[in-house]
Amino acid sequence: MRSKQQMRRYVVAVAAAAAVGAAAFWYALRPVPLSVVAPKRGDAAEIVYASGVVEPRVWAKVTSTVRERIVEQCNCEGERVETGDALARLDDTEAQAILGELQARLSLAQEEYRRKLALAERNTISEQTVDRARTDVAQLEALIAGQEARLAAYVLRAPSAGRVLRQDGEIGEVAELGTVLFWVGEPRPLIVEAEVNEEDIPRVEVGQKAYLRSDVFPERALEAVVDSITPKGDPVTKTYRVRLGLPEDTPLRIGMSTDVNIVVRLSRNALIIPAAAVSGTKVAVVKSRKAMLREIKTGIRGTNGVEVLSGLEESERIISPLPPDLADGTRVDVVRTEAK
Structure with missing residues (x-):
């Protein structure tokens, strides 16, 4: 009797283990739900970012x-x-008082000089005494000139x-x-004065186009052109000052802040895929419901998109976002196709 009960428990345990094994096998081989996206054609731009302030081209501080x-x-x-x-x-009350005192002392010194000059003509005093009186006058005249210059300030x-x-x-x-x-x-023309990091400045050149973003005009496309680059950078902030010319009809005003995106390289009609679909130089395409890892050659990389130079056809569908642990040949179940 006991052996039969033990046999039943054994059979139940084996059946349970088989069920768990079957479930684990199914779980391991089940298709992974993923989304795919099609590459698209468009302009890929390499951007240098900076922050700037709108200023007049010609102005001075007082x-x-x-x-x-x-x-x-x-x-x-x-x-x-x-x-x-x-x-x-x-x-200038105090400064005027000092000037008045110097002028009074000059009057006395000039009178003393004239008196000693007359005595010298009668040979009653020496020429050295006259020279000292002349020097006193000259010194006071110099002090008055300096004080008058200070009063101008x-x-x-x-x-x-x-x-x-x-x-x-x-x-x-x-x-x-x-x-x-x-x-x-002068309120016109206006420029944007931006600070560009020293590691980016070698790629910035006069004449490059820039796109601006302002919180004041969030829906409006704003453009500028690199006008000049300061030859000397700031060793403390490690930045270089870049001035960008604004068009005459710009809605921006003096003192407004902007985000500056300088286009340092542009590739037209490029094949572009989402940045989330790329891991280093690898992407995954879907073929026969399997993920196939693919090496590609990339060009311009942005925060949202990556230019593909080779290794991918425009008609292929790629997994996006690309899971970091996705193995080559993994069965996949496409749950969404994004129109990107």
Whole structure:
């Protein structure tokens, strides 16, 4: 009786093991559900990315070279000014007092010099005494000239003709050294000043086309052309300044930020596949419901697409995205065909 029960348990165990084995065998050989995509023809572009700011081609900053309070300021933002027009005046009370003191000392020194010159003509004093008096006068005249030059810095003037693009600061505020109080220039034409990484700059040349993206105009195609490249880079940020000319009808405004994509190489009517379908130089095509790994030669690589130079026919269907562990000859079940 016991042996029969043991036999039944053994048979049940064998049957269960066989079922598990059969399920595992089926699971191992089942088709892997994957999606495929067809290569497409289009233009492949190699891009150098940078970020930039819109600026006028011709403009200048007006800063203070002395730290003093603003006592006068024009209300001229947006208005045209000519070279030398006064934009603001700083408090020069102390500087004027110093000038007045120097002028008073000069008057006394000149009077003393005339007196000693008269005495020298009567041979009552030496020529050395007269020379010292003459030197005192010359020194004071030099000090006055320097002080008058410093007083000119208390008036901020337009460095060139143009429009006051922006003005900062208010009457009563202290103008700090180097602080920009006025931007003067021409509102047109405009450029984009971009910073390009040093490893990318050898591929950038004057005349290349660039495509811009602005959050202000997300649906509008914006273009520019590389206008100039600074010969010297910044060793700290490891970037080079690139200026891109904008068309006259650009909607961009001064101060707006943009993403810059400079086209450094263009391949027209190229065979393009999704970047997700490529692992190194390998792709997988589907033939007779099996995945066949294929070596291809690639050209321009982008974040979304890869140019195929050889190793793939336009009529073939490739697996995308390509699973990293997909083995050659794996049975596949195409669950979706993407029109890419």
